[in-house]
Amino acid sequence: MTKFLLAQGGGPTAVINQSLVGAVIEARKFANIEKVYGALHGVRGIIDQKLVDLSAETTENLELIARTPSSALGSTRDKPDRKYCQQILRVARAHGIEGFFYIGGNDSSDTVRIISEEARAANYPLACIHIPKTIDNDLMVNDHTPGFPSAARFVVQAFMGLNLDNLSLPGVYIGIVMGRNAGFLTASAALARTFPGDGPHAIYLPERVFDIDSFLADVKASMDRHGRCIVAVSEGITDSRGVPVAESLIGNAEKDPHGNVQLGGGALGDFLTRLVKDRLGFSRVRTDTFGYLQRSFAGIVSDVDQREAREAGRKAVQFAMTGSQRGSVTIHRTDNSIGDYAVDYRVSKLEEVAALTKKMPDAFIAPSGADITDAFHQYLRPLLGAGLPDVGRLRNLAVPEL
Amino acid sequence: MTKFLLAQGGGPTAVINQSLVGAVIEARKFANIEKVYGALHGVRGIIDQKLVDLSAETTENLELIARTPSSALGSTRDKPDRKYCQQILRVARAHGIEGFFYIGGNDSSDTVRIISEEARAANYPLACIHIPKTIDNDLMVNDHTPGFPSAARFVVQAFMGLNLDNLSLPGVYIGIVMGRNAGFLTASAALARTFPGDGPHAIYLPERVFDIDSFLADVKASMDRHGRCIVAVSEGITDSRGVPVAESLIGNAEKDPHGNVQLGGGALGDFLTRLVKDRLGFSRVRTDTFGYLQRSFAGIVSDVDQREAREAGRKAVQFAMTGSQRGSVTIHRTDNSIGDYAVDYRVSKLEEVAALTKKMPDAFIAPSGADITDAFHQYLRPLLGAGLPDVGRLRNLAVPEL
Numbered sequence: 001m002t003k004f005l006l007a008q009g010g011g012p013t014a015v016i017n018q019s020l021v022g023a024v025i026e027a028r029k030f031a032n033i034e035k036v037y038g039a040l041h042g043v044r045g046i047i048d049q050k051l052v053d054l055s056a057e058t059t060e061n062l063e064l065i066a067r068t069p070s071s072a073l074g075s076t077r078d079k080p081d082r083k084y085c086q087q088i089l090r091v092a093r094a095h096g097i098e099g100f101f102y103i104g105g106n107d108s109s110d111t112v113r114i115i116s117e118e119a120r121a122a123n124y125p126l127a128c129i130h131i132p133k134t135i136d137n138d139l140m141v142n143d144h145t146p147g148f149p150s151a152a153r154f155v156v157q158a159f160m161g162l163n164l165d166n167l168s169l170p171g172v173y174i175g176i177v178m179g180r181n182a183g184f185l186t187a188s189a190a191l192a193r194t195f196p197g198d199g200p201h202a203i204y205l206p207e208r209v210f211d212i213d214s215f216l217a218d219v220k221a222s223m224d225r226h227g228r229c230i231v232a233v234s235e236g237i238t239d240s241r242g243v244p245v246a247e248s249l250i251g252n253a254e255k256d257p258h259g260n261v262q263l264g265g266g267a268l269g270d271f272l273t274r275l276v277k278d279r280l281g282f283s284r285v286r287t288d289t290f291g292y293l294q295r296s297f298a299g300i301v302s303d304v305d306q307r308e309a310r311e312a313g314r315k316a317v318q319f320a321m322t323g324s325q326r327g328s329v330t331i332h333r334t335d336n337s338i339g340d341y342a343v344d345y346r347v348s349k350l351e352e353v354a355a356l357t358k359k360m361p362d363a364f365i366a367p368s369g370a371d372i373t374d375a376f377h378q379y380l381r382p383l384l385g386a387g388l389p390d391v392g393r394l395r396n397l398a399v400p401e402l
Numbered sequence: 403m404t405k406f407l408l409a410q411g412g413g414p415t416a417v418i419n420q421s422l423v424g425a426v427i428e429a430r431k432f433a434n435i436e437k438v439y440g441a442l443h444g445v446r447g448i449i450d451q452k453l454v455d456l457s458a459e460t461t462e463n464l465e466l467i468a469r470t471p472s473s474a475l476g477s478t479r480d481k482p483d484r485k486y487c488q489q490i491l492r493v494a495r496a497h498g499i500e501g502f503f504y505i506g507g508n509d510s511s512d513t514v515r516i517i518s519e520e521a522r523a524a525n526y527p528l529a530c531i532h533i534p535k536t537i538d539n540d541l542m543v544n545d546h547t548p549g550f551p552s553a554a555r556f557v558v559q560a561f562m563g564l565n566l567d568n569l570s571l572p573g574v575y576i577g578i579v580m581g582r583n584a585g586f587l588t589a590s591a592a593l594a595r596t597f598p599g600d601g602p603h604a605i606y607l608p609e610r611v612f613d614i615d616s617f618l619a620d621v622k623a624s625m626d627r628h629g630r631c632i633v634a635v636s637e638g639i640t641d642s643r644g645v646p647v648a649e650s651l652i653g654n655a656e657k658d659p660h661g662n663v664q665l666g667g668g669a670l671g672d673f674l675t676r677l678v679k680d681r682l683g684f685s686r687v688r689t690d691t692f693g694y695l696q697r698s699f700a701g702i703v704s705d706v707d708q709r710e711a712r713e714a715g716r717k718a719v720q721f722a723m724t725g726s727q728r729g730s731v732t733i734h735r736t737d738n739s740i741g742d743y744a745v746d747y748r749v750s751k752l753e754e755v756a757a758l759t760k761k762m763p764d765a766f767i768a769p770s771g772a773d774i775t776d777a778f779h780q781y782l783r784p785l786l787g788a789g790l791p792d793v794g795r796l797r798n799l800a801v802p803e804l
């Protein structure tokens with residue numbers, strides 16, 4: 001008989017609870033798993049012994065929670081060191097826990113790695129499995145990461161509407177999208193295009209140096225050509241020195257425990273707006289920073305993402321039960337001669353994922369540096385899932401002047 | 403035989419094209435309506451003679467457009483004076499147009515009023531009908547206005563997700579919602595609450611003076627009680643002098659042709675964030691300005707709003723064909739002893755709607771000034787429509803400490 005412990009770390013996603021519920025329901029199938037516990041607010045809940053009994057949840061309630069965005073167990077930004085991890089081990093031992101599953105991004109996978117090493121050093125048999133999630137899609141090894149497809153869908157639907165808004169009342173519109181180091185989420189805005197001339201007309205990613213003159217030239221070119229301009233800008237764009245544009249604007253930048261500068265707020269958008277007004281002289285310039293809306297909006301979700309996040313949770317338990325003592329569940333796109341899109345799940349070495357960041361490959365970025373390629377379009381489209389809104393346009397058959 | 407002319411003014415909504423399509427399809431039923439024209443970009447398209455033949459559109463394409471957010475004909479912020487309206491009349495006469503329908507807010511209804519007066523003065527028989535739309539819900543006479551329910555639904559779904567996000571990673575969250583003079587849209591955030599303790603924990607409306615000390619006391623009280631705090635703030639909140647807080651912060655405030663200060667951008671949110679950090683010492687304070695996302699997001703719409711916007715367009719044509727020469731289509735909630743919710747459509751005097759602003763009635767605002775009443779909840783709930791997301795929560799059965 002054994003006990004498993006689940007926790008959720010980092011920022012929320014629309015499907016992080018699918019992975020939680022997938023693992024809990026899968027664990028119930030194994031007669032030798034006595035209990036499944038959850039830690040409230042990530043690893044912090046382990047050392048504070050804020051543990052809850054997930055075995056006692058009804059399947060009905062678990063299914064409702066699976067459809068609910070944001071971490072149902074609560075999350076944390078704590079970045080455990082060795083001592084913190086030794087405390088975690090003490091609690092795990094005391095409760096007879098032999099499997100630890102942490103649903104999170106690259107920082108969380110690094111936490112799993114450290115705990116796993118401490119367990120090994122202490123000769124304590126603890127299976128340590130990382131279950132991937134991140135809206136940024138920046139985990140190594142994975143084709144893509146649960147949470148990203150739903151956030152991308154939000155960005156696509158947002159830009160579909162913003163394009164129509166801007167078509168109706170023309171001007172310059174700047175949408176600031178999340179993504180500290182990887183531009184996948186910002187790049188997703190491109191899939192909002194339906195008709196020729198639709199925005200976004202330019203896309204700025206953290207993978208390319210943000211040059212103010214190029215940006216202004218792009219905006220001007222779009223205004224000249226279309227009489228309007230929509231740009232998608234990653235919050236993580238950097239200048240030629242590699243310093244985030246947002247950071248170089250905020251004098252006393254706030255940092256999280258992982259040393260990351262907090263990029264939210266309206267500063268970047270307001271800065272770019274001012275730039276377009278002052279340097280190009282366009283009067284109607286609008287900006288939005290999508291912020292927290294894009295990572296846990298209730299009701300915008302990709303069905304593909306839901307299914308894959310569920311499966312990642314299931315697989316984590318299966319891998320642990322069939323002998324994997326440490327690793328990260330990773331998602332791999334298969335070459336499939338029958339269907340267009342299919343994925344496999346593997347368990348990869350924690351060291352290949354932990355604390356590393358995947359960026360947009362060059363093949364996904366247009367030579368101009370301010371757009372995406374067809375390869376990215378083909379990569380993303382199946383992930384967005386079914387039932388995207390369809391938008392129409394009038395024929396506009398002109399009535400002769402009188 | 404007669405011709406009708408349709409146009410759309412002001413900001414877009416999720417259902418403004420339902421009204422357009424409702425009017426076009428209704429007009430087709432009348433054998434003596436020879437043509438239905440549309441003006442591109444509102445009244446501007448009339449004087450520039452950018453007219454299109456809507457009669458030539460397929461019903462299939464019209465139905466797709468009806469489901470598409472933002473003005474399909476394009477819009478304008480032009481505020482016509484007498485001379486501008488005389489030019490409109492000249493074009494209407496030249497084309498033999500005998501019915502003018504303008505879908506818009508209170509500024510647009512005032513344009514209809516002036517054109518109607520000019521037509522009368524010129525003894526030209528032009529039926530002038532205003533069809534209501536606005537996300538702000540600030541049109542007089544109406545129980546509510548097409549466009550508002552869908553925007554309110556966006557705000558509700560946003561705060562559902564933001565509440566879960568904040569529950570997962572506790573701190574202070576400030577969401578800035580549109581609504582220059584009327585707080586309906588901001589107040590809608592209250593309907594995101596599902597479980598006890600859910601946010602928003604405080605709501606700030608333009609109908610009440612925004613007092614910084616009260617705001618900070620509310621935030622502190624929520625942090626003390628819940629360990630977290632979510633507030634919904636209208637972009638139009640004003641200080642005790644009646645000056646918008648956003649305006650008193652922006653030195654050189656940009657104004658639109660209607661003399662309204664542009665309230666977008668991140669300044670208000672950043673100001674409030676700074677205030678909470680500096681005065682209360684809370685470190686994790688986040689803010690989003692919902693901005694343009696909330697008024698034309700593709701895929702978030704209330705089915706009730708869709709049906710009512712369609713009907714408002716239909717009714718406008720019916721009213722014109724049955725003798726109404728001028729007026730504004732208004733929506734009235736009926737006392738209905740059988741069902742919970744039903745509305746009637748009437749034609750009201752333009753003077754009762756034009757250039758006037760409806761505000762939240764006192765009965766909808768809690769005595770504290772920072773919350774809504776049950777009466778508002780009952781008012782809004784039927785408008786949001788069917789299929790709102792359901793959110794779950796774990797039972798959190800505690801595991802004893804060891």
